[in-house]
Amino acid sequence: MKKKVLSALLTTAMLASMLVGCGSSNDAPAAASSEAAPAASTEAAASTEVAAEPAAEEGKVLNIYAWNEEFKSRLIAHYPGYEEVDGTTGKIGDVTVKWNITPSNDNAYQNNLDANLLKQADAAADDKIDMFLIEADYALKYVDTDYTMPIADLGITDADLANQYQYTKDIVTDSKGVLKGVSWQGCPGVLIYSRDVAKEVLGSDDPAEVQKAVADWDTFTATAETMKKAGYFMTSSANDTYRVYSNNVSGKWVQDGKIVVDDNIMKWVEDSKKMVDAKETNTYDLWSDDWSKGFYPDGKVFCYFGPAWFVDFSMAADTDGSIANAGKWGATEGPQGFFWGGTWVCAAQGTDNASLVKDIILKMTTDTDIMTDIVKDDNDFVNNVPAMEAMAADTSYASKVLGGQNPLAMYCAGAEKIDLSNLSAYDQGCNESFQNAMKNYFEGKTDLDGALDLFYKAVEEKYPELTH
């Protein structure tokens, strides 16, 4: 009997110890502090270095939080007086620039940023976040709080930002109408089609002619049928068109704490279901191997949707045999305007380097000379209307991937048309869950109601305060 009791006890102990794995991850303070610990310790080391110098009016350490190297490489290449020290530090004058770069996979960037922003008020001056970068999908999460500093408080006036595209300001304007962030780039998207397929099926690869076949969603779906008959997929995945529909909604995802599915998004479901059933497109996840097969002629895909960065960096232009490598893509406006991606710079409340932050923002996002250089060097589409329009008219600028076409005029026109008054802080979770749920409907695993229920369920797990 004793033995039994003992073994039962041991079993329970083992059980307890094994289950504790998931128990401890629920432990809020422990998790948060362990995440922040490495960052804090490196910064602490930095602050001891500069502690010996006499205290100036402004801090000697500029902390910038980002999820990739993009902004850093832009600063290195284009900000006057920036010296690179090593992978994570730089110098501007006598101020040390410390980069805290956390990849955005699995929400890691936001988790790290959140943990540090919440400690912002108590952090030592040199440890405080001075600037951080955000993406449109979750911009409002930060913009609509006091952790971001109004741009006007930095001393940047509306006149300074007059050349920027309106949509880039709408995204980072909080619910009270205060501008909280600035971007140096614009990401208006276009429809990118295969010139060979267009010639074969539509008879011409001229952007204006192709545009006629994709001018609105009805002609788009009609063209899809033609493509199917000729043996081509209209798009690689139903998800390709999602952004185009979801950027043109008439209301926000969340209204008064309730989840609302917009009519234009339901139109995406309807159109896409028809196209998937007719085998005119597929249900691949974006960025999956299957999805990217269309970058090559064998993939038999007619078109993709994307902005400037997508054309230049994502369509396998460096790989022999890809359509992009041969310069056989063309660009046209497509059924509706949309944007994809983009990075915004926010000044963190409590920064001790306000004037430096101001200067970086002004130089990188309003200085026409610097911005023109960015376009020429990096093929980025910058957030400066006159500069971009000048480049658009410049016949010497041509995209190799697009077979010598200068797409800038199209991007310019697209950027003017983007209307983003209907963003909400829940967009990232809603968009992601919606596409995942609808995949089940497209593949016939459930009916529309079942898929919608799945969507509501997933969103309510992510945002417990919402209902439908």
Next chain:
Amino acid sequence: MAKVKRGKVVSYNKWGYIFLIPFIVVYLIFQLVPLFRTFYYSFFENYRSGLTQIGPNFVGLQNFITIFKNPDIWIYTENTLIMWIMGFIPQIIVSLVLGAWFSDPSLRLKGQRFFKTVIYLPNLIMAAAFAMLFFTLFSEGGPINEILMQLGWISEPYKFLSNEWSTRSLVAFMNFLMWFGNTTILLMAGMMGIDTSLFEAAEVDGATSTQVFFKITLPLLRPILIYVMITSLIGGLQMFDVPQILTNGTGDPMRSTMTLIMYLNKHLFSKNYGMGGALSVILFIITGLLSLVVFKFSNKKD
């Protein structure tokens, strides 16, 4: 057990306790305390909406009521158990057979060491990498579909990851591959511990090898079998990485491969420690009960 004279043992006993201290301290701080904290947290509404912290507000059993009002938890329990059983049955059978072969001296298998190493290897691969590999292999344009199509068995790609049973089978198969080596080693150790004179006696009495296996090996192996069962059950209930990576966290199709821990993970997106804690407590109870059932059931004749 024979009683030993106490006097001699006591003087060594304190060393036992002293050597236990590091473990106990680590266990208390990193396991027992968090365990009770989880129980405590499960009674609070405590999550983050964007950057706004909601709670912690004491809500009593509200989290548990919310979970049980929703039939989903039973679906996820069922999914988890189905996938565990689908993986465990072939695992235990293959392991028993391999263990019996490896430990049978009369077979004189060649290259034993090599095979023991090889069957253990899948366990050394990270589950996430393994799942990623299978995701690529079984994707619509992946090599498996290509081979099947070239053989002419199917005319268009089969969507392995869009069908309930094929996805579950893949998860089960991966778990089987990863763990059968480990189980074989454990069972083999148990089998080698059995007194060889029993086998010799059986042989002299004219028992067939089937009879030896079922009448001698299996009954004497029971303690090890129970251990394997319980650890595998606990591991199975905590199934997470393989289905999470394979289905990109969605548990598709229609959440038929969503396991309990994947569900728990969903709550952590919003740092919902209240619901997460409640779910962990329920999981703890389910695991405890199932382990007790297995334990009781297999110990009955003792």
